[in-house]
Amino acid sequence: MNTIEVTNISKSFGSQKALDQVSFEVKPGEIFGLLGPNGAGKTTCIRIILDIFKPDSGSVKIFGNGMKEENKDLIGYLPEERGLYQDIKLEDCLVYLATLKGLSKAESLERINKYLVRFNLDEHKKKKVKELSKGMQQKAQLITTLVHNPKLVIIDEPFSALDPVNTQMVKDILREQRDLGKTIVMCTHQMHQVEELCDRLVLINQGQTVLYGSLSEVQKKYAGHSIHIRTGDHISETFPGIKAIQKLENHNLYKIDLLENISTQEFIKSMVMSNINIDQFEIATPTLDEIFIQVVTESGMNYE
Amino acid sequence: MNKTWLVIKHEYLLHVKKKRFIFAILSLPLFILLMVGVGFISVIFQYNSTPIGYIDHTGYLHDPIENSIKAPIGFLPSMEIITFTSGESAQNSLNNNEIQAYYIMPVDFLQTGKIKVFANEIPDSEINTGFTRFLRSNLLRSLPDKISNRVTEGASFEIKSTTDNRNTSEDSILGFVLPFLAGFLFIMAVNISGGYLMQAVVEEKENRTMEIMITSLSPTQLMTAKVIGNLSVGLTQLIVWILVGMIGFVSILRIYPTLQTSQIDFSFLILMILVFLPAFVMIAAMMAALGATTTESREAQQFAGLFTIPMVLPFWFIQVLMEKPNSILSIFLSIFPFTAPISLPVRAAFSTIPTWQIIITIALLISFAIAALWLAGKAFRLGMLRYGKKLTIKEIFTQRP
Numbered sequence: 001m002n003t004i005e006v007t008n009i010s011k012s013f014g015s016q017k018a019l020d021q022v023s024f025e026v027k028p029g030e031i032f033g034l035l036g037p038n039g040a041g042k043t044t045c046i047r048i049i050l051d052i053f054k055p056d057s058g059s060v061k062i063f064g065n066g067m068k069e070e071n072k073d074l075i076g077y078l079p080e081e082r083g084l085y086q087d088i089k090l091e092d093c094l095v096y097l098a099t100l101k102g103l104s105k106a107e108s109l110e111r112i113n114k115y116l117v118r119f120n121l122d123e124h125k126k127k128k129v130k131e132l133s134k135g136m137q138q139k140a141q142l143i144t145t146l147v148h149n150p151k152l153v154i155i156d157e158p159f160s161a162l163d164p165v166n167t168q169m170v171k172d173i174l175r176e177q178r179d180l181g182k183t184i185v186m187c188t189h190q191m192h193q194v195e196e197l198c199d200r201l202v203l204i205n206q207g208q209t210v211l212y213g214s215l216s217e218v219q220k221k222y223a224g225h226s227i228h229i230r231t232g233d234h235i236s237e238t239f240p241g242i243k244a245i246q247k248l249e250n251h252n253l254y255k256i257d258l259l260e261n262i263s264t265q266e267f268i269k270s271m272v273m274s275n276i277n278i279d280q281f282e283i284a285t286p287t288l289d290e291i292f293i294q295v296v297t298e299s300g301m302n303y304e
Numbered sequence: 305m306n307k308t309w310l311v312i313k314h315e316y317l318l319h320v321k322k323k324r325f326i327f328a329i330l331s332l333p334l335f336i337l338l339m340v341g342v343g344f345i346s347v348i349f350q351y352n353s354t355p356i357g358y359i360d361h362t363g364y365l366h367d368p369i370e371n372s373i374k375a376p377i378g379f380l381p382s383m384e385i386i387t388f389t390s391g392e393s394a395q396n397s398l399n400n401n402e403i404q405a406y407y408i409m410p411v412d413f414l415q416t417g418k419i420k421v422f423a424n425e426i427p428d429s430e431i432n433t434g435f436t437r438f439l440r441s442n443l444l445r446s447l448p449d450k451i452s453n454r455v456t457e458g459a460s461f462e463i464k465s466t467t468d469n470r471n472t473s474e475d476s477i478l479g480f481v482l483p484f485l486a487g488f489l490f491i492m493a494v495n496i497s498g499g500y501l502m503q504a505v506v507e508e509k510e511n512r513t514m515e516i517m518i519t520s521l522s523p524t525q526l527m528t529a530k531v532i533g534n535l536s537v538g539l540t541q542l543i544v545w546i547l548v549g550m551i552g553f554v555s556i557l558r559i560y561p562t563l564q565t566s567q568i569d570f571s572f573l574i575l576m577i578l579v580f581l582p583a584f585v586m587i588a589a590m591m592a593a594l595g596a597t598t599t600e601s602r603e604a605q606q607f608a609g610l611f612t613i614p615m616v617l618p619f620w621f622i623q624v625l626m627e628k629p630n631s632i633l634s635i636f637l638s639i640f641p642f643t644a645p646i647s648l649p650v651r652a653a654f655s656t657i658p659t660w661q662i663i664i665t666i667a668l669l670i671s672f673a674i675a676a677l678w679l680a681g682k683a684f685r686l687g688m689l690r691y692g693k694k695l696t697i698k699e700i701f702t703q704r705p
Contacts, residue, residue, distance in 0.1 A: 081512040
């Protein structure tokens with residue numbers, strides 16, 4: 001049974017079409033990326049999954065059924081619009097929200113205090129939420145998302161207000177949650193963040209599905225016939241098999257597009273034969289950003 | 305249900321624990337105490353117990369039965385009334401400030417009713433009233449006490465309607481004051497509770513906690529809990545005030561035992577509850593809907609005044625309601641849902657209202673309350689996720705969440 005099944009959902013706000021026939025599935029235990037540029041319809045999609053909005057057409061199944069009140073305790077949600085009650089103490093706010101997810105007061109208090117220590121928020125727990133920085137509030141909100149030990153975690157732009165140290169911490173937590181068997185849906189426009197975390201992904205642009213599949217499938221599909229090579233030696237443009245050569249950085253890294261009639265095996269063989277010292281060699285897998293731009297340009301859509 | 309209860313508790317305690325709430329609760333009794341205190345002080349400062357005098361040419365006041373006027377407040381000295389035989393001695397006393405005024409009753413007083421007053425400054429109307437009472441009781445002294453008392457006190461009318469067995473006592477001060485007092489308290493309660501509710505709704509929006517909330521419990525649960533929680537805050541405030549009022553009332557009854565004769569009609573109380581309850585829900589829900597459509601609490605508060613105006617409107621027409629309780633305007637005011645909570649009890653106190661009108665009023669109020677709740681629920685779902693963007697009334701009716 002898939003954790004989430006989205007079938008052909010469409011949603012319009014007035015004359016604006018936010019989602020158009022979007023379908024995807026999220027499998028249990030995976031980190032699923034819901035990607036797209038700003039305004040693509042990601043948040044609308046999540047809100048429909050969570051039954052905050054009703055779709056104009058199409059259907060959503062979550063844990064095999066429509067959204068039910070009992071299911072709400074099994075889901076942890078970090079909304080894009082971060083929000084905590086500003087005028088009460090951090091600890092009280094977190095305990096209140098945790099009890100609304102079905103935890104007892106004593107249990108909430110215990111779990112929250114563990115998280116507060118882990119997130120370095122322990123000394124701020126008696127402060128009012130409005131006195132905390134944006135990053136601290138975001139970490140606090142992540143506690144709310146995870147504290148009731150949900151089976152499904154849905155997070156919208158999890159890294160937006162975080163510094164590199166905290167970004168790394170959140171990534172570690174997400175991996176840890178996956179290892180605990182949780183299903184995670186991560187919604188973001190920062191595609192490079194997804195590449196190291198996601199198992200599968202769907203890419204939405206202007207309300208439509210552009211790409212869908214596992215990360216490796218997608219990358220393989222869009223991988224061109226090109227390689228990356230790092231070498232101190234000079235490579236002539238006329239070297240056999242080279243269609244185009246491009247120096248990527250100052251550190252002797254080149255991207256080489258190969259002619260169709262030569263395999264990477266043959267090409268590297270001929271380089272070795274020509275006594276070129278190779279420090280590094282790899283098949284150039286395109287980044288999600290590159291794939292996205294390629295797909296969008298091919299399909300003639302606008303990249304906003 | 306459990307989650308609804310959690311939200312109710314949270315909303316309730318959030319407000320009740322705040323200093324603002326304690327101040328608000330103390331403000332009304334303190335205000336009333338202050339008003340009463342200022343009233344007392346001004347009476348004390350205005351009161352002048354310097355005696356008054358009179359010269360009687362009629363012969364009726366040669367040996368008066370009372371020779372003083374009671375002070376308006378018990379502990380102040382009463383005002384003496386001195387008999388003078390000649391205008392000269394009275395004028396002397398006036399010049400020496402031994403008296404503040406003197407009255408001359410001419411021989412033909414019984415025919416003309418004219419009395420001349422001499423004073424350095426125009427005397428208080430209270431003094432004239434006091435003197436008139438003194439005069440009256442002396443003129444009637446030859447009659448039996450019972451009769452003379454009845455003549456001075458006047459009669460008390462009790463109106464019996466032929467269609468209804470309810471009695472309206474014109475004289476009952478309580479029956480007269482109660483609808484006003486109840487109406488006033490109602491407006492206060494609605495404003496306070498509605499204000500809290502609107503604030504709670506807007507705060508949810510300002511804090512952007514809406515998504516977290518409705519992925520934890522259903523919008524209906526959340527809305528119900530908010531309405532109940534915040535109305536309870538208003539009710540708490542009201543109950544404290546009513547208790548303070550009752551303590552004050554009981555102590556007033558001890559001072560003026562005559563008031564005790566007035567009776568509160570039980571069916572009148574039931575009528576007020578039947579009118580106030582749906583009206584309360586209607587206005588609170590409308591305020592909540594308003595809160596959901598606006599983006600800032602400041603903006604919402606400006607709109608809140610809109611609801612107060614139609615509610616206070618009947619007070620402007622109070623004379624019509626009292627004197628012509630069955631005129632078309634009065635009937636309209638008591639049926640129209642926004643003016644009904646004040647108008648209906650006032651009308652009921654001064655006349656007997658046909659049952660069909662009461663049924664229409666209450667039915668209208670209940671249907672308006674339900675419609676307002678529906679509207680609030682819809683506006684809530686639609687408006688809550690629009691940060692910094694207003695919701696128009698058209699959208700509430702046409703758009704799906």
